[in-house]
Each structure stands twice: as structure tokens, then as C-alpha cells.
Amino acid sequence: MKVAVIGTGYVGLTTAVSLAMKGHEVLGIDVDAAKIELLSNGRSPIYEPGLDQVLLEMLGQSKIRFSTKLLEAKEAQVVFVCVGTPEAADGEADLSYLHAALQDIASLHEHSPVERIVVIKSTVPVGTGDWAADSLRRCNQLHVVSNPEFLREGCALEDALNPSRIIVGADSEEAVAVMQTLYSGLSAPWVITTRANAELIKYASNAYLAARISFMNELARLSTVLGTDVTVVSHGMGLDSRIGPQFLRAGIGYGGSCFPKDTIALLKLANQHGVTLGLLEKVREVNASQPVWFIEQLAQKIPDLSGKRIAVLGLAFKPDTDDIREAPALRILAALQAAGAVVSAYDPIAAKAVAALFPDAEYVTAPEAAFVGAHAAVLVTEWQECVKLDWKLIKEQMERPLLFDGRNAWPCDELKKAGFEYQGVGRS
Known part of the structure; x- marks a missing residue:
């Protein structure tokens, strides 16, 4: 045709x-x-x-x-x-x-x-x-x-x-x-x-997936207090055929061009017709606050970030894309720079676009280079090159071997045994 x-x-x-x-x-x-x-x-x-x-x-x-x-x-x-x-x-x-x-x-x-x-x-x-x-x-x-x-x-x-x-x-x-x-x-x-049903199927699908993510992020906050491991909890949940494993990973919030835009558009549509979607309003609230909560975990370990070098691994909203729209990395970079931290960032594709927004950060061309002299490192986007690393070399390079795994993708047990201070999202 x-x-x-x-x-x-x-x-x-x-x-x-x-x-x-x-x-x-x-x-x-x-x-x-x-x-x-x-x-x-x-x-x-x-x-x-x-x-x-x-x-x-x-x-x-x-x-x-x-x-x-x-x-x-x-x-x-x-x-x-x-x-x-x-x-x-x-x-x-x-x-x-x-x-x-x-x-x-x-x-x-x-x-x-x-x-x-x-x-x-x-x-x-x-x-x-x-x-x-x-x-x-x-x-x-x-x-x-x-x-x-x-x-x-x-x-x-x-x-x-x-x-x-x-x-x-x-x-x-x-x-x-x-x-x-x-x-x-x-x-x-x-x-x-009908056309109307088809249009609502699209919005409803994205809103529901966003809700699953925010639900797990709230559970991660609870797990942090209880000492439980949200990765184990999500695995157990996902084995239930009524739930399934998809979109049950806790992290630092969703981004991209779809979930943020479509959830607010659906809320606006509902409000125009006098309907309150309270659950969806909470979903957006949780997502907006998740990067802030994550930075607060970092601040508990380093109360004064002024002058501290922080490595940020991954800038795109997800791996295998150059899309930085609503990327959690943008909020994290803004919070770190507002606190006076020196940011060393790496992303294989999206660094140029982020550099236009945050020109004061340092951008490196290899993930290992971001760790040099760092007082802490934050994994924001789980690119394979940001996950599979030479940890022995990295520990030698860091000023303090403090890792914040925003995607629960780094090998937790291995890193702890190697002497790193490791903190994931909702992991005991």
C-alpha cells in the first residue's frame, strides 16, 4: 500500500x-x-x-x-x-x-x-x-x-x-x-x-504502568525503614499471575515523553468532566518526590555536599535512548548543584543534551572516569556500561567508596564484600 x-x-x-x-x-x-x-x-x-x-x-x-x-x-x-x-x-x-x-x-x-x-x-x-x-x-x-x-x-x-x-x-x-x-x-x-475507547486505552495503559512504578517506590521507602528488601518483595509479588513482574522495579521515578505527559493529560480530562482521579494524583505526587527522597538518603551519609565530588552514572530517562524529557537525572543534577556538589557525569548518548542544561557539570567519556576522586557515586540510568564495571579499579579511584544505586542494578552483595558502602532503593 x-x-x-x-x-x-x-x-x-x-x-x-x-x-x-x-x-x-x-x-x-x-x-x-x-x-x-x-x-x-x-x-x-x-x-x-x-x-x-x-x-x-x-x-x-x-x-x-x-x-x-x-x-x-x-x-x-x-x-x-x-x-x-x-x-x-x-x-x-x-x-x-x-x-x-x-x-x-x-x-x-x-x-x-x-x-x-x-x-x-x-x-x-x-x-x-x-x-x-x-x-x-x-x-x-x-x-x-x-x-x-x-x-x-x-x-x-x-x-x-x-x-x-x-x-x-x-x-x-x-x-x-x-x-x-x-x-x-x-x-x-x-x-x-470506537475511536474514544481506543484513545482511552492508550491513556489508561500508561497511567496504570505509572501507578505500578509509584506503588513500588512507596514500598521502597517503607522497606528502607523496615529493613526489608523491595527487590525480593517485588519478585515475590510478580510470581502471582494476577500481578506479573513487569513495572515492579523500585527506583528514582519514571520519566520520558509518555508517562508524565499522559498522566497529567488524563487528570485534566477527568477534571473537565467533574471526575476526581485521586489515585492518579498520588501517582504523580510520588513520582515527583522520589528523586528528592533519594537525594535525602545521600544527604544522610554526606550532610554537607558543598565541594564534594559526586559521580552521576546515566542521564537519559532509560537505557538505549537519548531522550532526556522528564528524566530523573535532571532533578538529581539540579539538587546536587544547588547543594554545592561538584558533579562528574557520564552517559553514552545523552550527555551533550544534558550539558546544554547543566553546563557547570563535568562530563566524561568513560564511566570509570566519573568515579575518580568521587565522595559518592549515583546510578541513575542502568546502561550496561554503567552497570558492568571494574569495581576493584573504581574503589581505588574513589575518595570514599560510597555507592547509591538508584536502579537496584549494581551487584549489592559483591560490592559490600569488596568494602563499598552500598545503598539501593528500598534494599536492606
Whole structure:
């Protein structure tokens, strides 16, 4: 099929490349001319494992191309909308990019009025798809579908090719049939429903996963007081088939582009309709305070951080991505610098972006270098190179062998036996 994808950010580019891999002819559209030139030369503007290589392959096979003009997609049978819906100043989703995309689609349809499916993959408030359908009703043979994405940064391409489920919100059998043809060959459960249900499934999924994380972080705080080990507790919980092991890891809070933005957007939506989501409000409260609580644990060991050298390992919000949006590392760096600490930081991908926000920190090119002369080290993002280290060398390099494991990823027992002072999140 001939497909156009509006927006070549994280979701749009992954969607475009994965559809090209399935044999479709894909045109990626973006208003950023510099980004389009970069993509046309086979270079991805985002870091995602495996994406650069596949992008080059699809360009070489002429399965994908890029442009700033949607009018080049006159023959497109399906147009995906994958534009950003960032958090506005009031917490609601900013739909200005979506509105602009719909206007462009209407112009395209006027020039080429063929039967076409508009697929909204952007995360949007409930009711947006129905509103879009009404606004495009003047365009005959144009169907609007809600098809939310469930991509995990760091393994997005794998998720696009092997989705956990395919959610399609539509009001016509023709649109559903086109989506089934588009995604033929993918082995995943289908949920065919209304556009509003599809939109709420996306928000509810992210809100629930965020709730699991915050629940475990509260248990970690309790474990710190009780002397129990939250990693053992979470393992025991996860063996219950009704609970499962996913998203039960305590740490220093969630970040990224989805959980923070989507939870506040869902809260705003509920408030507009006079509904209070008290649990979700608490989820956000716990997440906001978790990095602060973690720094307080450090301050108990080093009451005066002024002039103390602190190594910070990992800056992206999670491994295998360069995304620093809402990353816990940003709050930790701000707190450390406010206390007068000297920060030595390492991240294999995200250091340049963080350096623009915190230019006074020192950024090293190897994880071991961050430990030199450090009075304490903090693991923020569990990159493999930040976890698998030469601990004998590191102990010799540190001023004080004090470790704060914000992801419970360092070998606790081994480090204690080696003479390190070790403190995890909720570990006895």
C-alpha cells in the first residue's frame, strides 16, 4: 500500500520504517527541512537501536522517502498522523500540531479526492478522533481511525514489528478492512472499537504502568525503614499471575515523553468532566518526590555536599535512548548543584543534551572516569556500561567508596564484600 506518515519524530519515524519493512511504499513528511535532509541521507535524528541500519536499507530499496510537502502523497491510501502532542502550560495536551496536520490532509484530499484513511497515532485526549472526523466530514471518502502506539523507547522497532496488541478505533467497516490489510502478517490480538475507547486505552495503559512504578517506590521507602528488601518483595509479588513482574522495579521515578505527559493529560480530562482521579494524583505526587527522597538518603551519609565530588552514572530517562524529557537525572543534577556538589557525569548518548542544561557539570567519556576522586557515586540510568564495571579499579579511584544505586542494578552483595558502602532503593 502507499502510505504517508506526517511527523518524523520518535513515533513517526519508527512507524514509517516498520511499514516500509513490511513492504509498503512510505513517504515521511515533516516541516523541518533540516531533519528531512538528514533522513534522506540515511541518518536518524533520534537514537534508537537498529533504526539507522534499517533506515539505510529501506532507502536503498526505495521503500521509503522523505519530503516537507504532503502534496507529494497524492496517491497515499493511508495517512498516519504522528505529530507531537506536548504538555501545554495548563497541563492539557497541545493539539496545535495535530490541527495543522489535519488542515494539510484536507488540502491534499482536495487535490486528490481518492478514498483514504486518516490514522491518528499521536496520543490525544478522548474525543479528538471524533472531532477530527467531524472537521473532515466535508471530504468525501475520508475515514478517520484512532490507532494508538505502544512503543517502548529502546526497543521501538521491535515493538512496531511485533506489537503486543493492535487497537483500532473506527466507525466504518471499510476503514477497519484497510487497517487489517495494512497490518497483515502481524501476529497480535486485535481490538476493534470506537475511536474514544481506543484513545482511552492508550491513556489508561500508561497511567496504570505509572501507578505500578509509584506503588513500588512507596514500598521502597517503607522497606528502607523496615529493613526489608523491595527487590525480593517485588519478585515475590510478580510470581502471582494476577500481578506479573513487569513495572515492579523500585527506583528514582519514571520519566520520558509518555508517562508524565499522559498522566497529567488524563487528570485534566477527568477534571473537565467533574471526575476526581485521586489515585492518579498520588501517582504523580510520588513520582515527583522520589528523586528528592533519594537525594535525602545521600544527604544522610554526606550532610554537607558543598565541594564534594559526586559521580552521576546515566542521564537519559532509560537505557538505549537519548531522550532526556522528564528524566530523573535532571532533578538529581539540579539538587546536587544547588547543594554545592561538584558533579562528574557520564552517559553514552545523552550527555551533550544534558550539558546544554547543566553546563557547570563535568562530563566524561568513560564511566570509570566519573568515579575518580568521587565522595559518592549515583546510578541513575542502568546502561550496561554503567552497570558492568571494574569495581576493584573504581574503589581505588574513589575518595570514599560510597555507592547509591538508584536502579537496584549494581551487584549489592559483591560490592559490600569488596568494602563499598552500598545503598539501593528500598534494599536492606
